[in-house]
Structures are given as structure tokens and as C-alpha cells.
Amino acid sequence: MKQITKIFKTFNFSKEEQEQNQMILDMVYxxxxxxxxxxxxxxxxxxxxxxxxxxxxxxxxxxxxLYKKCQENDLFAxxxxxxxDGFGLSxxxxxxxxxxxxxxxxxxxxxxxxxxxxxxxxxxHGTAQAKExxxxxxxxxxxxxxxxxxxxxxxxxxxxxxxxxELEGNSYYLTGNKIWLSHGxxxxxxxxxxxxxKSKGPRGLSAFVIDPEIAGDGYEVVRIEEKMGLHGSITxxxxxxxxxxxxxxxxxxxxxxxxxxLGSLASSRIGIAAQSAGIAETALQESINYANQRVQxxxxxxxxxxxxxxxxxxxxQVHQARLLYLNTARMKDNGENTQIESSIAKYYAxxxxxxxxxxxxxxxxxxxxxxxxxxxxxxxDARVLTIYEGTSExxxxxxxxxTQARAE
Amino acid sequence: xxxxxxxxxxxxxKITGITKExxxxxxxxxxxxxxDIEGVMLGHGINDLAVNATKYxxxxxxxxxxxxxxxxxxxxxxxxxxxxxxxxxxxxIIMAGASLYGQEIIPRLAxxxxxxxxxxxxxxVLEGDNLVGIHPLFxxxxxxxxxxxxxxxxxxxxxxxxxxxxxIDESLSGEVTDFAPVISERDxxxxxxxxxxxxxxxxxxxxxxxxxxGRGVGGKEKFGIIHETAKTLGGEVGASRAAVDADxxxxxxxxxxxxxxxxxxxxxxxxxxxxxxxxxGMRNSKTIIAVNTDEEAPMLDVAHYAxxxxxxxxxPELIKKL
Amino acid sequence: MNIIVFIKATIDRNAPLGPDETFPGDRDDxxxxxxxxxDKHAIEAALQIVEKKxxxxxxxxxxxxxxxxxxxxxxxxxxCHEAFRIENSEARVINFFSVAKILAAAIKKIGTYDLxxxxxxxxxxxxxxxxxxxxxxxxxxxxxWVERISLNGDKINVEKVIEGGTRTIELQLPAVLSIxxxxxxEEPRYTSVRRIMKASRTKVPVWEIDKLEAGALDTNVxxxxxxxxxxxxxxxVVFKDDDVPVLIDNLLSALKDKGLNLGAYK
Numbered sequence: 001m002k003q004i005t006k007i008f009k010t011f012n013f014s015k016e017e018q019e020q021n022q023m024i025l026d027m028v029y030x031x032x033x034x035x036x037x038x039x040x041x042x043x044x045x046x047x048x049x050x051x052x053x054x055x056x057x058x059x060x061x062x063x064x065x066l067y068k069k070c071q072e073n074d075l076f077a078x079x080x081x082x083x084x085d086g087f088g089l090s091x092x093x094x095x096x097x098x099x100x101x102x103x104x105x106x107x108x109x110x111x112x113x114x115x116x117x118x119x120x121x122x123x124x125h126g127t128a129q130a131k132e133x134x135x136x137x138x139x140x141x142x143x144x145x146x147x148x149x150x151x152x153x154x155x156x157x158x159x160x161x162x163x164x165x166e167l168e169g170n171s172y173y174l175t176g177n178k179i180w181l182s183h184g185x186x187x188x189x190x191x192x193x194x195x196x197x198k199s200k201g202p203r204g205l206s207a208f209v210i211d212p213e214i215a216g217d218g219y220e221v222v223r224i225e226e227k228m229g230l231h232g233s234i235t236x237x238x239x240x241x242x243x244x245x246x247x248x249x250x251x252x253x254x255x256x257x258x259x260x261x262l263g264s265l266a267s268s269r270i271g272i273a274a275q276s277a278g279i280a281e282t283a284l285q286e287s288i289n290y291a292n293q294r295v296q297x298x299x300x301x302x303x304x305x306x307x308x309x310x311x312x313x314x315x316x317q318v319h320q321a322r323l324l325y326l327n328t329a330r331m332k333d334n335g336e337n338t339q340i341e342s343s344i345a346k347y348y349a350x351x352x353x354x355x356x357x358x359x360x361x362x363x364x365x366x367x368x369x370x371x372x373x374x375x376x377x378x379x380x381d382a383r384v385l386t387i388y389e390g391t392s393e394x395x396x397x398x399x400x401x402x403t404q405a406r407a408e
Numbered sequence: 409x410x411x412x413x414x415x416x417x418x419x420x421x422k423i424t425g426i427t428k429e430x431x432x433x434x435x436x437x438x439x440x441x442x443x444d445i446e447g448v449m450l451g452h453g454i455n456d457l458a459v460n461a462t463k464y465x466x467x468x469x470x471x472x473x474x475x476x477x478x479x480x481x482x483x484x485x486x487x488x489x490x491x492x493x494x495x496x497x498x499x500x501i502i503m504a505g506a507s508l509y510g511q512e513i514i515p516r517l518a519x520x521x522x523x524x525x526x527x528x529x530x531x532x533v534l535e536g537d538n539l540v541g542i543h544p545l546f547x548x549x550x551x552x553x554x555x556x557x558x559x560x561x562x563x564x565x566x567x568x569x570x571x572x573x574x575x576i577d578e579s580l581s582g583e584v585t586d587f588a589p590v591i592s593e594r595d596x597x598x599x600x601x602x603x604x605x606x607x608x609x610x611x612x613x614x615x616x617x618x619x620x621x622g623r624g625v626g627g628k629e630k631f632g633i634i635h636e637t638a639k640t641l642g643g644e645v646g647a648s649r650a651a652v653d654a655d656x657x658x659x660x661x662x663x664x665x666x667x668x669x670x671x672x673x674x675x676x677x678x679x680x681x682x683x684x685x686x687x688x689g690m691r692n693s694k695t696i697i698a699v700n701t702d703e704e705a706p707m708l709d710v711a712h713y714a715x716x717x718x719x720x721x722x723x724p725e726l727i728k729k730l
Numbered sequence: 731m732n733i734i735v736f737i738k739a740t741i742d743r744n745a746p747l748g749p750d751e752t753f754p755g756d757r758d759d760x761x762x763x764x765x766x767x768x769d770k771h772a773i774e775a776a777l778q779i780v781e782k783k784x785x786x787x788x789x790x791x792x793x794x795x796x797x798x799x800x801x802x803x804x805x806x807x808x809x810c811h812e813a814f815r816i817e818n819s820e821a822r823v824i825n826f827f828s829v830a831k832i833l834a835a836a837i838k839k840i841g842t843y844d845l846x847x848x849x850x851x852x853x854x855x856x857x858x859x860x861x862x863x864x865x866x867x868x869x870x871x872x873x874x875w876v877e878r879i880s881l882n883g884d885k886i887n888v889e890k891v892i893e894g895g896t897r898t899i900e901l902q903l904p905a906v907l908s909i910x911x912x913x914x915x916e917e918p919r920y921t922s923v924r925r926i927m928k929a930s931r932t933k934v935p936v937w938e939i940d941k942l943e944a945g946a947l948d949t950n951v952x953x954x955x956x957x958x959x960x961x962x963x964x965x966x967v968v969f970k971d972d973d974v975p976v977l978i979d980n981l982l983s984a985l986k987d988k989g990l991n992l993g994a995y996k
């Protein structure tokens with residue numbers, strides 16, 4: 001916690017803001033380290049649920065109780081503008097909250113990056129009615145925000161979306177299949193892409209707020225994924241069958257959806273970098289504790305150079321990941337375009353999380369491979385980080401193109 | 409000459425263990441001061457108890473025996489003790505065990521007499537013209553030495569679990585004298601409603617082996633394994649406040665500040681993190697074994713052995729092996 | 731219903747303690763200062779009572795140095811309506827008796843109150859003397875280790891912890907209570923962003939001890955020294971990181987080496 005505080009002190013926050021930040025982070029730390037962390041193993045073992053008969057999804061036991069505590073503590077309102085029942089606080093603070101949550105449970109922290117992305121997209125591109133309706137719901141957490149971009153043939157290349165949207169009267173009707181929806185079936189808002197003008201290819205896509213309550217039977221969960229990690233989080237496949245989306249839920253202008261979505265992903269990538277710093281920090285702490293207790297060849301293994309240097313590398317990578325995400329978040333708060341920096345932060349931090357969790361397992365030796373030990377879950381959970389919200393390869397493409405374009 | 413008075417606390421018709429610990433401290437102090445120990449006892453129908461108390465070396469007992477003292481009313485007790493203490497001029501030392509009762513009554517009395525208080529000390533000795541007591545700070549991570557002039561009024565509470573209980577000596581006797589209760593109208597601002605006390609089905613203070621469970625056991629049904637282990641190994645069941653408060657096990661199994669003080673040959677603490685309030689009740693057990701998933705738990709600071717694993721796996725296996 | 735809750739700044743349980751740690755309010759690192767955990771149960775009790783009654787005000791009061799402002803603000807961020815600090819820089823007054831006199835004087839200055847709450851003890855001194863002493867200085871009824879509360883007109887029913895059970899008594903208001911960490915107030919609420927925003931905009935009023943008319947603050951018992959307890963002679967032998975049967979075998983053989991037999995009581 002003190003590591004985050006130290007970095008915050010280097011930022012241009014006023015004294016009052018510093019104090020607010022500290023109190024909020026203290027509260028989140030307590031919630032994460034006293035309660036969420038206790039459940040993390042159970043959630044991994046139990047996993048999320050899907051009932052094929054009713055098509056209902058649910059989170060593992062106790063997860064929603066803790067989600068409610070986040071609601072009671074107003075956590076989802078942090079970055080929402082005051083006009084919509086939020087507090088208009090910094091993205092820097094928000095990402096630090098994500099790191100703390102990810103330290104306790106990556107699965108639980110999944111509630112956060114998609115919430116802020118939903119809030120940001122609707123706030124920047126939504127109609128007045130959509131903002132009035134959805135921002136307060138997202139701010140209170142009464143609506144969970146989800147992203148419905150990916151399709152069976154549209155992963156990294158989200159322009160390959162084939163879900164079609166047909167305008168009839170005052171509503172669009174969406175038909176197609178969406179996959180890998182985090183919180184799919186549980187979310188109150190789903191931001192989705194669909195084809196509004198097939199002839200224009202990628203320039204014929206539009207973005208919508210799909211509201212399952214309005215879509216009714218047109219929005220149906222088909223299955224949830226059985227994943228390597230993140231067992232506690234719902235990852236759903238959703239079938240849209242003439243799902244109704246009222247006109248006022250169109251985001252931006254028709255046929256400008258792709259640019260809108262791609263432009264927004266930069267922010268959520270900072271959140272993924274924050275998750276990575278969090279899970280890596282926990283892997284580091286677990287490793288330090290273990291290395292100081294485990295005695296081999298007559299002394300704690302942490303005193304052997306081989307292990308102590310691994311710990312040094314891990315600590316360095318965690319610190320770098322943290323600096324990158326916080327610094328990029330601060331740039332964003334200052335109104336800068338962080339397209340490239342967000343990708344750098346995401347690329348570096350998520351890869352660092354692979355290396356750090358890998359080394360954590362290595363330091364734990366045989367125990368690290370055992371399900372009883374936390375590092376085994378950290379290693380499995382962390383694996384998704386370099387994949388979702390744009391693979392490392394996509395990030396490198398963005399970084400490379402961007403840096404070449406702005407070469408001096 | 410110094411008056412040395414011990415407030416004798418009664419619970420369930422007996423002199424409490426912590427009072428006997430206090431008497432041990434008082435005995436040493438009385439020898440150093442060259443004075444007798446006197447006692448005060450408040451209750452109803454307590455003549456036999458008062459006579460019995462003199463066998464602990466108390467030379468004179470002031471007995472307040474009145475129906476209005478059948479239950480404890482802090483205001484009644486304060487008022488009556490005030491009247492008694494008023495009769496003595498300093499130097500006077502008023503001591504009690506730092507039980508819940510002692511910790512309510514003694515500070516209140518000290519404030520009434522505008523006097524010094526040695527609150528929750530583990531010892532009280534004479535050093536020259538001063539009384540000196542040790543008061544643990546930061547849950548015993550540090551020890552503070554308190555000192556006060558012996559020639560003034562001094563009020564003292566003695567922390568439990570730090571001194572042996574005084575033993576009864578049948579050859580001793582003393583005087584029992586009645587002291588009339590004093591209750592003012594203002595003292596009726598406290599009235600008794602009801603008491604929920606576990607029927608004494610078990611006296612865990614006599615057991616040689618205690619298997620104790622805490623919050624980590626996880627539920628009333630899950631507490632079954634603690635009972636089963638105790639039964640199989642021939643011990644008694646103990647519990648932390650958290651476990652009795654959650655109604656997993658009756659109050660008479662509780663160990664610690666608000667429960668019993670135990671010194672069995674073996675204490676096995678299962679899923680008990682070891683809050684200081686629990687530790688004071690069991691840390692003088694001869695062999696302490698902790699079964700806990702958290703290696704950082706304070707219980708390990710007093711334990712001799714610890715198994716870091718889930719108690720629900722450990723206990724069935726332990727039963728099998730013994 | 732006006733409730734006053736006394737809160738104390740103490741040191742984070744996980745922060746290292748100096749060998750002569752006497753002044754919990756004055757640390758170099760502000761991050762080490764935190765609200766005495768037991769006091770949060772008292773705040774929870776106060777808030778629950780006011781919420782249940784539907785009206786009233788909770789005022790948190792802290793005796794401490796400016797390091798304790800953090801604690802005062804946390805009280806507001808938990809939901810207390812008002813809070814102030816009584817300046818006690820360099821821990822000028824630490825004697826229990828004098829502290830109780832100051833707190834009682836502060837209550838008299840506040841003037842209107844129905845309930846005065848404390849945590850059941852502090853993490854640092856841990857004497858549990860404040861509630862009974864303050865109640866005496868104010869001539870009020872008191873109950874310590876209160877687990878449950880119900881209001882009954884101008885009276886209050888409290889269920890308090892006693893050895894081996896609980897006792898319910900009725901007290902005439904106003905009264906002084908110390909709140910147990912078990913029972914109805916076992917889980918104190920968190921701060922919330924909304925209330926943190928309010929707290930950070932609140933200027934903490936500071937009262938001066940000398941203006942409270944607390945009377946003579948004589949120290950008739952003093953701390954003459956504070957030291958670390960002697961190190962434990964025997965370290966705990968830890969069995970871990972292996973299959974449970976192996977761990978148990980290791981334990982039993984360690985006991986056997988010492989001539990101890992866990993199976994002797996059957």
C-alpha cells in the first residue's frame with residue numbers, strides 16, 4: 001500500500017485530493033485484504049454458474065455480497081461525473097483501486113475495468129437519454145457493465161463483426177452471436193458492435209447500449225466458458241435474436257461505431273495493466289513469505305542468491321508495471337491522448353505478470369504446482385491478461401505504428 | 409498503617425479464580441507491608457462463602473449481605489464500597505481482579521475518590537515508598553512500569569492469567585463482620601432485567617486436555633469435530649468468545665478474559681487466531697498446540713507446536729492416529 | 731438522540747513498535763497511525779441506534795495530536811455527523827485519570843447528550859478504564875462490554891458480556907457504555923467514497939485542554955519506564971507444507987521426544 005501512496009505523492013493532486021485518495025485507498029485495501037481475499041480460493045473452486053434450463057447465470061457464493069459492499073462504499077461512482085451521481089474523481093485513483101482489488105482476487109477485480117469503460121463510452125458518446133438512464137445505474141453499481149464486441153470470427157479483428165442491426169421504427173433489432181462477454185447475462189448494460197451498413201465494411205459498424213431488460217428474449221445466454229483461470233468470473237456466449245435496442249441507445253453516429261470503440265479501449269487497457277500490477281504484487285508477496293520460511297540446505301531459500309535475485313527481478317517488474325499504469329492514468333486525467341502509452345502499459349504490465357507469476361510458482365517448487373497454494377491460481381489467472389482487451393501482439397502493433405508515425 | 413482490602417468477587421456461588429489470583433498478589437504485598445489482608449464481599453446469602461474466604465488468609469471480611477445485592481448492580485456496589493472505604497484514611501489499597509466486574513467497579517471507585525489507579529497490572533509490589541506495578545501495553549508487546557506513592561489511596565486491578573490462584577488453608581480463620589448496604593435514589597438508575605448464563609454442565613478448568621475451537625471452525629455443525637476429538641482423546645471442549653457468541657457452543661466452554669482461565673497439560677487451539685482476550689485465559693497451559701491455516705496468527709506467539717493446515721483435515725487424522 | 735463517541739488514535743497493529751513507544755499519536759509516518767479498532771464498534775453502535783430511531787446526531791471526539799486528524803476524519807467517513815479533536819500534542823496527558831477528566835469536561839462543554847460510547851478498550855493501553863471513570867465524573871450510570879442495545883423511552887436496555895454469559899440491565903439515560911467487539915456491532919461499517927468526500931472537506935475543530943475546565947490534572951500514578959518484555963525462550967515449532975498425516979506424525983514424534991503423550995487421557 002505504501003508503494004502506491006509514494007507514487008501518488010509525485011502527482012499533481014491538491015492536498016485535499018491526496019487526502020481523499022488516501023482514505024479511499026485505505027478503505028479499499030481493508031475491504032480487499034480482509035474480506036475479498038478470504039473468498040478467492042472458494043470462488044476459484046466453485047466457479048461461476050449457468051443453468052441451461054433457465055438460461056440464468058450466477059456468480060459463485062458470496063461474491064455478490066462483496067459486490068454489494070463495493071456498492072455501499074460507492075466504489076463504482078469514483079469516476080462518474082457528479083452530474084450523474086458520481087464523484088468525478090481521477091482515473092489514477094480508479095486504476096489504483098483496480099490494482100488493490102486484483103491483489104485480492106483477479107476474478108473479483110473483473111467488475112471494475114468493464115464498469116469504467118461502459119461509463120466512459122456512454123458518457124462520451126451516449127445520447128442525453130442514455131446518459132440519464134444508464135450512468136446513475138452504472139455509478140451505483142445497480143447495473144454491471146459488459147462489453148459485447150467479440151464474435152466467433154471477430155477477436156483481435158473486431159471489424160469482422162457480423163451481428164447485424166436493422167432499424168425498424170424507433171428501434172434497432174440486433175441479430176448475431178457474441179462471445180467472451182465478461183458478466184454476460186448478469187450485466188445491466190452491454191456495449192455492442194453491429195453492422196448497420198454492410199456495404200461499408202468496417203465503416204458500416206455502429207455501437208449500441210444493449211439493455212437486456214429491453215431486449216427481453218432477444219438476448220439469451222447460450223453457455224458460459226470453462227476457463228483455465230478466472231473461474232469466479234462469468235464469461236458468456238450470448239445469442240442476439242432480434243434483440244431490441246431503442247434508437248436513443250445508439251452510441252455516437254451510425255456507422256462510426258468501430259472508431260468509437262477502438263478509441264475507447266485505450267482507457268480500459270490502463271485498467272488491465274493495473275490488474276496485472278495487482279496480481280504480480282500478490283505473487284511477489286507470496287514468494288517473499290515463502291522464501292523466508294522455506295529452509296533448504298540449512299537456510300531460508302530467500303537467502304540463496306538464485307532465489308533472492310529472482311525476487312529482485314520480480315519486485316522491479318512489479319514496480320515498473322505500477323509506474324506505467326499510474327503514470328498513463330495520470331496523463332489521461334490531464335487530458336492527454338494515451339493511445340500509445342496505454343498499449344505500452346498494457347503490454348509491459350501483462351507480460352510482467354506472466355513472468356512474475358511464473359517465477360512465483362518456480363520459487364514455491366513442488367508446492368507451487370499444488371492447488372493448495374495461491375501461486376498456482378495466480379499463475380492460471382494471470383494468463384488471460386496478455387490476451388483480453390487486445391493481445392500483446394495487438395499492443396505491439398499499436399505501439400510500433402504509433403511510435404513510427406510520431407517519429408521525430 | 410496501610411489498609412489492604414481485596415474486593416472478593418462471587419460468581420455462580422463461588423469465589424472467582426481471578427480473585428484468588430489477586431489474593432496471591434495481595435498476600436505478598438501484605439507481608440512486605442506488614443499488614444493483614446482484609447476483604448469485602450457483596451451479595452446475598454453469602455455467609456458461608458465469607459467464612460470460607462477467611463481460609464485464604466483474609467483476616468477480616470466486610471460482608472454486605474442483602475437481597476438487593478443478589479445480582480450485580482454497579483451503582484449499588486460503588487455506593488456501598490464508597491461508604492466502606494470512606495471509613496479508612498489513607499494509606500489504603502483497594503484491589504480486585506481485572507475481571508469484567510473489577511474493570512467496571514474499580515475505575516469508578518478510583519474516580520469517586522479522585523485517586524490513583526493501577527489499571528490491569530500483572531503485579532504490584534512495594535519498592536521503597538512506592539507501589540510498583542507492571543502494565544502490559546500494545547497487547548503485551550511492551551511492558552509499562554507504573555509507580556505511585558504508597559501513602560495515598562491506591563486502587564488496583566490485577567490482570568488474570570499472570571499469578572497462581574491462592575490456595576485454601578483450612579487452619580486459617582478470620583473475622584466476618586456485617587456491613588450495611590448503602591443505596592441512594594440516584595443509584596436506581598440501573599436496574600436488573602435478566603441474566604443468560606450457561607448452565608454449568610462442564611468445568612473446563614479441571615480438564616487435563618482441552619480441544620478449543622474458534623471462528624476458524626466455521627459453523628455450529630462444523631464444531632462437531634471439536635466435540636468428537638475431545639471425546640475421543642478424553643478431553644473437554646473449549647472455545648473462544650467468537651465461537652460462543654455465534655452460539656456454536658455454550659458459554660461455559662469459553663476461555664479467556666470473559667471466560668475461564670485454564671492451565672491443562674495440553675491445550676489444542678483449532679481455528680483460533682489468538683486475540684489477547686483469549687490468550688490470557690490459556691497461555692499458561694503446559695503444552696500449547698495450534699492448528700491454524702494462518703502462520704502469522706498471534707496464537708503462534710504462545711504456542712509450543714503448530715500445525716499449519718485445515719483443522720477439518722487435521723483433527724480426523726489426529727483421532728485416527730491416537 | 732445525541733450520541734457522543736470517543737475515539738482514539740493508535741498505532742497500526744502491523745507497524746513496528748519502538749522499545750519505548752509511549753506516544754501513539756506522534757509517529758514520523760502518518761500511515762502508521764490508525765483508529766483504535768475497538769472504537770469502530772462504538773461508532774457502529776452509535777450509527778445503528780440513530781438509524782433505528784430515525785433521528786439524532788453522532789459526534790465523534792478524539793483526544794490526540796494533529797496526527798489524529800486522520801482518525802477524526804475516518805469517523806466522519808464512517809458516518810458520524812460531527813467530530814472534533816482535543817489537542818494533546820506531544821501526548822501531554824496520558825495518565826488515565828487525567829484523560830478521563832478531560833473527556834468528561836469535554837462532554838459537559840458539549841452539553842446535550844443521551845449516550846456516551848467508548849470502544850471496549852484501546853489497543854495501546856488496553857485498560858478499559860475510560861467508560862467507568864468518565865461515567866463517574868459525570869455521575870451517570872454505565873455498562874461495559876455491551877453487545878446489544880434497545881431503546882425504551884428515556885431508558886435503555888443493554889445486554890452486556892459477563893463471565894459465562896450475558897446480563898441485561900436497564901439504565902436511565904443519559905448513560906455511558908463501552909461497546910464489545912462481539913454481538914450486534916461486531917462488524918463496523920466501512921467508510922464510503924461519499925462520506926470520505928464529506929470528511930475531506932470538513933475542517934476538524936480543535937479544542938484546547940486548558941479551556942475545558944477539567945480541573946486539576948494531577949498524576950498520582952506514573953509510568954516510570956516502558957520496555958520490551960523478555961524474549962520468549964522457546965520458539966514455536968511449526969509443522970507445515972506437507973500432507974496432513976505427515977504433519978501429525980511429525981508433531982506426535984516431537985511430543986514423544988519431550989516425553990509427552992497426547993493419547994494419555996483416553
